[in-house]
Amino acid sequence: MTHSGHIGIIDSLLDTDAYKLHMQQAIYHQYPNIEAVAEFHCRSQEDLRPYGAQIQEHINRLGGLSFTTEEIAYLSTLSFFQSDFLEYLKSFKLKSEQVQVDTSGDQLAIKIKGKWIDIILWEVPLLAIICEVRSAQCYPEATPEQAIEQLKLKLADFYRKAEGTDLSEFSLVDFGSRRRFSKEVHHHVVGYLKDNMPEFKGTSNYHLAQTRQLTPVGTQAHEWFQAHQQLSGELADSQQLALNRWLQEYPDTLGIALTDCINMDAFLRDFDLRLSERFIGLRHDSGDPIAWGEKAIAHYESLGIDPKTKLLVFSDSLTLDKALTIYKHFAHRINTSFGIGTQLTCDLPDVKTLNVVIKLTECEGRPVAKISDEPGKSICRDEGYLSQLRQAFNLVS
DSSP states (O other): OOOOTTSOSOOOTTSSBHHHHHHHHHHHHHOTTOEEEEEEEEOSSOOOGGGHHHHHHHHHHHTTOOOOHHHHHHHHTSTTOOHHHHHHHHTOOOOGGGEEEEOSSSSOEEEEEEEHHHHTTTHHHHHHHHHHHHHHHHOTTOOHHHHHHHHHHHHHHHHHHTTTSOOTTOOEEEOOSTTOSOHHHHHHHHHHHHHHOTTEEEESBHHHHHHHTOOBOOOOOHHHHHHHTTTSSSGGGHHHHHHHHHHHHOSSSOOEEEOOSSOHHHHHHHOOHHHHHHSOEEEEOSSOHHHHHHHHHHHHHHTTOOGGGOEEEEOSSOOHHHHHHHHHHHTTTSEEEEEEOHHHHSOOTTOOOOOEEEEEEEETTEEOOBOOSSGGGOBOSOHHHHHHHHHHTTOOO
8 A cells, every 4th residue: 555656646536635525526517517727835934846846747647537336326325425426427527738747936836727617626626646756755664553542642642632521522533635644654644543433523535535444524615705706696695695505405414614714703694594594604714713603603593593503613723632522612502513734634643744725716717816814825926816805805905
């Protein structure tokens, strides 16, 4: 199972996050011809240009992958996939010519252009490739066993701090595909959690869900809301359109809404009684988690909805420690679940984690943006568009 630069880091199209396929199905049914652009962005101060050629090699190799008969059969056992979409996936392939890798500037630049439905599945495998190529170069001596040793220490610490706390409602999910140290480390970590942590409830990775008999977890990402900024007549209506279109595709499942494409306050203004009743909960991905959760509870109560019937999913740079603190704070008031990524799948001694993202930057030839509840997470090159967005959602800049 070891992977060097010459073996495919990604050898299955299912080695991606569940929300990618969930969004792709919605795009297949609702927006099959929409054009989009996504761009890579490195938030860490680290020059990734030296890995450009190797990354390109892996990108070319990804173009040869398709979903296997077994993988399609597995997806068909899940209630949310429809047969027409699964039929489409049978012949789906990533087109490597849609990805441009550029090392001529002062940082690695990658741009993905094409139909949204075609390019949506690039993000997760591409980030995993970038992280693994860099890991192999910078930390050639690191082993999956070291990751497991770290994990054992963290779990011991977690259970020590949780002493006297009822953990029966604690739910941990692996969100570690995109920024994992390597595929091998990811597989080891998930295997260990499955065997040794009763509170471990699932993974966002479809390949691991299939091969390890785990529950796949995920709904939609920022790009769903961002694209709708150019798919709605009025910018101010874009969040509600995105939420309603999601319900159209998934009326009875996958009902967790991401709240921070603009920010929590702007989201809650749009999250009216009908939407609040229909969606089973919300996902936190930026800003103070406690303050955010309190806003969610107050929102539900103001609409006469019992928060105990709703779920809050926390997924912003979490550690087991942070998750436990949040869990204790909201215990018996609202249901919680915790998606932990980098801190599980890229935690090895002396390894510096890489903070990399791929975000939608254009839809139908026009800019889209994410503002978020955390200044550093905003992404948009078009200042004029950003101020338009702030205006539409009554944000003071």
